[in-house]
Amino acid sequence: MLNRxxxxxxxxxxxxxxxxxxxxxxxxxxxxxxxYWEASSGDINKWYGLDITDAHTxxxxxxYSQKDxxxxxxxxxxxxxxxxxxxxxxxxxxxxRATTDSTLALTLEQxxxxxxxxxxxxxxxxxxxxxxxxxxxxxxxxIIVYPKDAKETVNVTVIEADDAAKFHVSAMGTxxxxxxxxxxxxxxSGLYTGKIHIITGIDPLSMTLAESDKMYVLxxxxxxxxxxxxxxxxxxxxxxxxxxxxxxVAKDNNCTMDYAMVDPITMTPLTGTIEGTIYYCPAATMGxxxxxxxxxxxxxxxxxxxxxxxxxxxxxxxxxxxxxxxMEVTFKKK
Numbered sequence: 001m002l003n004r005x006x007x008x009x010x011x012x013x014x015x016x017x018x019x020x021x022x023x024x025x026x027x028x029x030x031x032x033x034x035x036y037w038e039a040s041s042g043d044i045n046k047w048y049g050l051d052i053t054d055a056h057t058x059x060x061x062x063x064y065s066q067k068d069x070x071x072x073x074x075x076x077x078x079x080x081x082x083x084x085x086x087x088x089x090x091x092x093x094x095x096x097r098a099t100t101d102s103t104l105a106l107t108l109e110q111x112x113x114x115x116x117x118x119x120x121x122x123x124x125x126x127x128x129x130x131x132x133x134x135x136x137x138x139x140x141x142x143i144i145v146y147p148k149d150a151k152e153t154v155n156v157t158v159i160e161a162d163d164a165a166k167f168h169v170s171a172m173g174t175x176x177x178x179x180x181x182x183x184x185x186x187x188x189s190g191l192y193t194g195k196i197h198i199i200t201g202i203d204p205l206s207m208t209l210a211e212s213d214k215m216y217v218l219x220x221x222x223x224x225x226x227x228x229x230x231x232x233x234x235x236x237x238x239x240x241x242x243x244x245x246x247x248x249v250a251k252d253n254n255c256t257m258d259y260a261m262v263d264p265i266t267m268t269p270l271t272g273t274i275e276g277t278i279y280y281c282p283a284a285t286m287g288x289x290x291x292x293x294x295x296x297x298x299x300x301x302x303x304x305x306x307x308x309x310x311x312x313x314x315x316x317x318x319x320x321x322x323x324x325x326x327m328e329v330t331f332k333k334k
Contacts, residue, residue, distance in 0.1 A: 029083030029098045030080065030083075030098050031080045032080075033098060034054060035117055036050070036052075036119060037049070037115035037116065037118060038050070039106075039115040041110075046062065046065070047063045048061065048062055048113065048115070049063060049118075050104070056075060057073075057075065057076055058074045059074065063124065067126060067147070072091070073089065074087040075088050078096075083097050083098035095107045102116060102117045103115065123200065125180055125198055125205065127178065127185075128146065128147050128283050129145060129220055129223060129281065129284050130144050130145075130283075130284035131145065131218035131219065131221070132219055132221055133218045135161075136214055136215070138162060138164035139163075141160055141161070141216050141218070142159040143218060144156060144286055146279050146280070150252075154174060154175040155172065155173070155175075156187060156189065157170050157171070157311060158173055158187070158189040158192050166326070168323075170310070171190035171191045172190075172279070172290050172309050173187055173191075174187070174188050174189075183200050184196070184197055184198075194209065194211025196208065197210065204221070205220045206220070207220070221284065227282040228314060228316075228317040230280075231280050231287070231314070232251050233333050234246060234334040235248075235320060235333055237330065237331045237332070242324075243259055243260060243261035243262075243324075244260045245258070245331075246259075253277060253280065255277065255278050256273055257274050257289070257291065258272075259271065259303075261299065261303060263299055272297055272300065274291050274292065274294065274300060275291075275292050276289050276291040277289070285314040286311060287314065288310060288312065289309070291309075305325070310322060318332060319331070319332055
């Protein structure tokens with residue numbers, strides 16, 4: 001009878017001892033998350049960086065392949081006992097949690113995004129914009145660098161400027177072989193063909209022209225942030241006693257120019273249409289229209305000073321300014 005009582009009691013003791021010997025799992029989190037963290041957005045042209053410089057300060061960076069990164073300075077709160085925290089500023093709060101020593105999970109608009117410890121990247125060189133040179137005897141060489149087009153081509157407009165005469169000549173071209181590490185690239189155009197070099201480590205960036213016989217140094221101008229994204233639409237202008245012109249821009253930036261003018265020699269009315277391409281750089285609020293086969297329409301070529309490439313300035317979403325026959329004219333969007 002005694003044995004019957006002892007056996008269950010001993011079994012209970014064994015069970016208690018066995019249970020108490022199981023190791024307790026303790027979750028630990030990194031004491032510090034200071035450092036640089038990076039993540040993919042799922043878009044090859046966009047990615048993220050999180051630069052945590054101390055226990056209370058962080059910089060959230062959205063990188064783009066075609067434009068300057070967006071930088072947001074934020075305050076950091078982090079609790080190493082729970083692995084949870086957040087970064088915040090006046091625009092809102094982003095929650096974070098440490099999932100391992102080398103990963104952070106941030107709750108962004110599109111959902112949870114995993115950031116991994118990484119190495120702070122070197123400053124990204126964004127060439128897109130307008131680069132203006134110093135003037136030598138009132139002459140200069142400016143360059144508009146456009147965002148990559150659908151074929152991944154970087155187009156440029158090279159502008160030979162004469163400030164004294166308030167006159168310029170421009171030509172379309174391309175920029176190739178750009179090396180982010182060295183800052184070297186190559187421009188091919190009717191006004192300059194040769195190597196260029198970007199001088200990094202200074203603000204603003206500067207550019208030198210290796211094959212130029214003049215000591216031009218081009219400085220990148222400040223980016224315009226409120227420019228229209230597109231010039232799609234119809235843009236007419238009337239120049240009294242000279243001509244009326246209407247430029248119609250399609251979504252893909254192909255365009256047509258309809259014109260009516262008086263032949264300066266025969267004084268007879270002339271009308272016609274010519275096709276072209278619009279190149280537009282929102283960061284510079286500038287661009288160029290390149291007219292195809294303008295040599296086959298000599299009267300129009302004479303009106304436009306025989307240049308197939310004409311630069312323009314975007315003044316607002318409804319107004320564009322260009323120089324025609326030495327006069328500043330304004331195209332107003334319908």
